Amino acid sequence: MLQVPFIRENKELVIERLAKRNIDATQMINDVISFDEDRRRIQTELDNTLAESNSLSKEIGNLFKSGEAQKANLLKERTVQLKETSKELAEALNNKSNELNELLYKIPNVPNKLVPSGNSDLDNEEIFKEGEIPVLHENALPHWELAKKYDIIDFELGNKITGAGFPVYKGKGARLQRALIAYFLDKNTAAGYTEYQLPLLVNEASGFGTGQLPDKEGQMYHVTEDNLYLIPTAEVPGTNIFRDVVLNESELPIGITGYTPCFRREAGSYGAHVRGLNRLHQFDKVEILRVEHPSKSYEALDGMVNHVKTILKELELPYRILRLCGGDLGFTSALTYDFELFSTAQDRWLEISSVSNFETFQANRLKLRFKNSDGKNELAHTLNGSSLALPRVLAGILENYQTKDGIVIPKALQAYTGFNIID
RNA sequence: GGAGAAAUGGCAGAGUGGUCGAAUGCGGCAGUCUUGAAAACUGUUGAGGGUCACACCUCCGGGGGUUCGAAUCCCUCUUUCUCCGCCA
Numbered sequence: 001m002l003q004v005p006f007i008r009e010n011k012e013l014v015i016e017r018l019a020k021r022n023i024d025a026t027q028m029i030n031d032v033i034s035f036d037e038d039r040r041r042i043q044t045e046l047d048n049t050l051a052e053s054n055s056l057s058k059e060i061g062n063l064f065k066s067g068e069a070q071k072a073n074l075l076k077e078r079t080v081q082l083k084e085t086s087k088e089l090a091e092a093l094n095n096k097s098n099e100l101n102e103l104l105y106k107i108p109n110v111p112n113k114l115v116p117s118g119n120s121d122l123d124n125e126e127i128f129k130e131g132e133i134p135v136l137h138e139n140a141l142p143h144w145e146l147a148k149k150y151d152i153i154d155f156e157l158g159n160k161i162t163g164a165g166f167p168v169y170k171g172k173g174a175r176l177q178r179a180l181i182a183y184f185l186d187k188n189t190a191a192g193y194t195e196y197q198l199p200l201l202v203n204e205a206s207g208f209g210t211g212q213l214p215d216k217e218g219q220m221y222h223v224t225e226d227n228l229y230l231i232p233t234a235e236v237p238g239t240n241i242f243r244d245v246v247l248n249e250s251e252l253p254i255g256i257t258g259y260t261p262c263f264r265r266e267a268g269s270y271g272a273h274v275r276g277l278n279r280l281h282q283f284d285k286v287e288i289l290r291v292e293h294p295s296k297s298y299e300a301l302d303g304m305v306n307h308v309k310t311i312l313k314e315l316e317l318p319y320r321i322l323r324l325c326g327g328d329l330g331f332t333s334a335l336t337y338d339f340e341l342f343s344t345a346q347d348r349w350l351e352i353s354s355v356s357n358f359e360t361f362q363a364n365r366l367k368l369r370f371k372n373s374d375g376k377n378e379l380a381h382t383l384n385g386s387s388l389a390l391p392r393v394l395a396g397i398l399e400n401y402q403t404k405d406g407i408v409i410p411k412a413l414q415a416y417t418g419f420n421i422i423d
Numbered sequence: 424g425g426a427g428a429a430a431u432g433g434c435a436g437a438g439u440g441g442u443c444g445a446a447u448g449c450g451g452c453a454g455u456c457u458u459g460a461a462a463a464c465u466g467u468u469g470a471g472g473g474u475c476a477c478a479c480c481u482c483c484g485g486g487g488g489u490u491c492g493a494a495u496c497c498c499u500c501u502u503u504c505u506c507c508g509c510c511a
Contacts, residue, residue: 043472047480054480057492061441064491072491079491246433246470248451375452377470 001104001211001365003379004036017110020117020326028107035100042096046089053082105214109361111326112298112335118325124338125325130309131318133342134400142345143395144276146402147173150422155276165266165281172422176397176409177284179416180390181259184286184311188387191307193257193288198237200260201228206240209366211332221263230263234287235384239362242291246377247370253300254291257387259284277391278350284390290383291368294360297381298335301357304385305337308353311388314412317396318342320349334359341392345399350392355385 007014011029018025056079063072116125147153152173158166169177189195207213207229212220221230231237238258247254262285277283288307292300305321312319324336333356340349360379363369369377401408406423414420 040473043480044474047473050481051479053491058441060491065441076491083491375468 001101001361002107002110003360003364004032004100004104007032008036014110017113018108020111020115021108021329022117022119022327023108025107028103032100032103032107035096035103039093039096039100042089042093046086046093049082049086049089053079053086056082108329108331109334109358111329112357114323114335115329116323116325117327119327120325121328123325124322124328126320127323127337128309128321129319130313131316131342133318134344136344136400136402137404140345140399140402142276143343143398146398146407147276150407152176152422153277163281165279167277167280172417172419175417175419176394176413176422177390179413180393181284181286183413183416184388185257185259187311187314188257188286188288188307191255193255196238196241196256196258198231198234198258198260200231200237200263202231202236202240203228206236206243209240209243210236210362211365212236219265221265231260232264233262234258234260234285235289238287238289239366239382239384242363242368242380242382243366245366245368247291247368247380249293249370249372252291252293252370252380253296255288256290257286257288259286261285277395280391285386286388286390288385288387292381292383293370294378294381297357297359297383300381301335301337301355301383304355304383304387308339308355308385308387312339312341315393315397315410316412317393317400317410318344319352330354330356332356332358332361334361339388341396343392343396343399345402350396352392352396353386353388355383357381357383 002014007029011033015025015029018029056075060072060075060079063069063075116123118124141149144153144155147155150172152169152171154168154170155164157168158164161168185195201223204213204227207217207220212229212232217229220232223229229236237260238256241256242254261282263282264280266279266281288304290297290300290304309321319339319341322338322340324330324333324338329336336354336356338351339353339355341352342348343350359381362382363379366382368380368382370380372378397410398407401410406421409417409420409422
């Protein structure tokens with residue numbers, strides 16, 4: 001969530017930048033400012049009431065001690081009144097604060113100045129492209145056909161066991177999955193990220209911390225019995241490591257990486273584009289996550305983009321990088337780069353990584369701060385990205401590396417798979 | 424799942440109705456001494472709201488209650504520890 005003082009001091013800029021997301025935030029921003037004024041006014045009133053009550057209580061104590069019970073009892077009457085007043089004010093304050101917070105939860109992050117205006121993914125800006133698009137043999141197949149042909153992924157079986165979107169990987173397919181996970185983790189740790197194994201279920205507070213709650217609970221599987229949520233991404237448990245944390249400036253930057261399965265309900269997304277591995281309810285992902293000093297976060301974002309690039313280059317896959325436009329930018333992000341892999345057999349680009357700088361948007365909700373050189377607590381910047389999401393990378397490998405003799409394993413992966421062809 | 428104990432500042436740990444945002448120790452920061460460091464000594468050191476700055480207010484696991492007044496008493500929830508049961 002945005003910080004109220006920031007909104008107050010940069011009202012015009014905030015409205016102007018939010019317009020990149022095609023929203024007119026004027027009303028909301030004005031409301032935030034006026035709710036906050038109300039809140040502070042009530043707070044002051046309450047504080048004064050409590051201050052009087054506190055000093056009277058002290059006086060009463062002293063009077064009792066010096067044996068002036070009658071005087072004390074007189075004062076008691078006044079405190080009863082004050083108690084009544086403060087109760088009312090406390091309730092009003094609570095209501096106003098809730099009203100303000102609910103509004104703040106609805107306002108997305110302020111886009112960075114680099115974010116292009118636009119309505120949809122069509123307006124995203126391509127900023128980089130690399131890798132050769134292979135020329136496939138005549139009877140090239142999409143990955144779901146390949147999966148069947150070589151018996152490495154069984155969608156029907158997943159259907160039987162659980163339902164659509166829960167594929168079963170077998171034999172070399174399963175081994176390839178494990179190889180990719182190990183390979184990604186090795187690349188990330190070599191780049192300085194510390195490996196974590198994180199819980200796959202999180203509590204409500206964590207859901208709030210990263211912004212899945214209160215608005216997007218429909219996207220997560222909810223275990224109502226214990227009020228826990230299955231994670232939609234390692235970002236949730238990973239970022240919540242830092243909830244209510246005050247770091248020393250010298251501890252920055254922090255980089256962590258972790259492999260987790262991800263669970264997404266994906267309510268309402270059906271159709272041709274969700275075939276095979278393109279969109280799943282359960283999928284594997286290796287995530288990278290950074291906590292940065294505000295002055296260094298954009299440098300770090302570039303660093304993350306470069307890191308993901310080196311992996312795709314090593315896998316020799318054709319990809320491009322997009323700078324997301326305002327209309328396509330995630331709620332919590334200030335600037336996002338998407339990586340898309342070209343699926344030759346499907347003749348379309350598949351999103352395989354999304355690298356974002358959230359600036360203080362997450363940190364504000366998380367209360368993730370560091371002690372700056374003035375000794376003051378200051379919100380840190382958080383960033384994260386996939387490095388990488390498995391299913392579509394797998395789809396890309398299957399499709400782009402298919403030959404008449406089978407699917408060739410990229411060189412960089414062969415040490416991990418222990419075989420160099422799926423046939 | 425059953426029984427018992429506990430939850431206090433970065434950490435350890437005192438405090439059982441007003442003099443407590445909280446002793447003391449460790450740690451952190453600044454200084455004295457030192458060529459430098461260590462040791463020793465001195466000072467300083469929680470967070471949030473509010474203010475130009477002060478004042479002032481809130482916070483002793485969360486929520487509620489008793490009281491003029493709660494870290495302290497009561498209720499409730501959560502978590503941790505110990506023992507028993509079950510178990511990869």
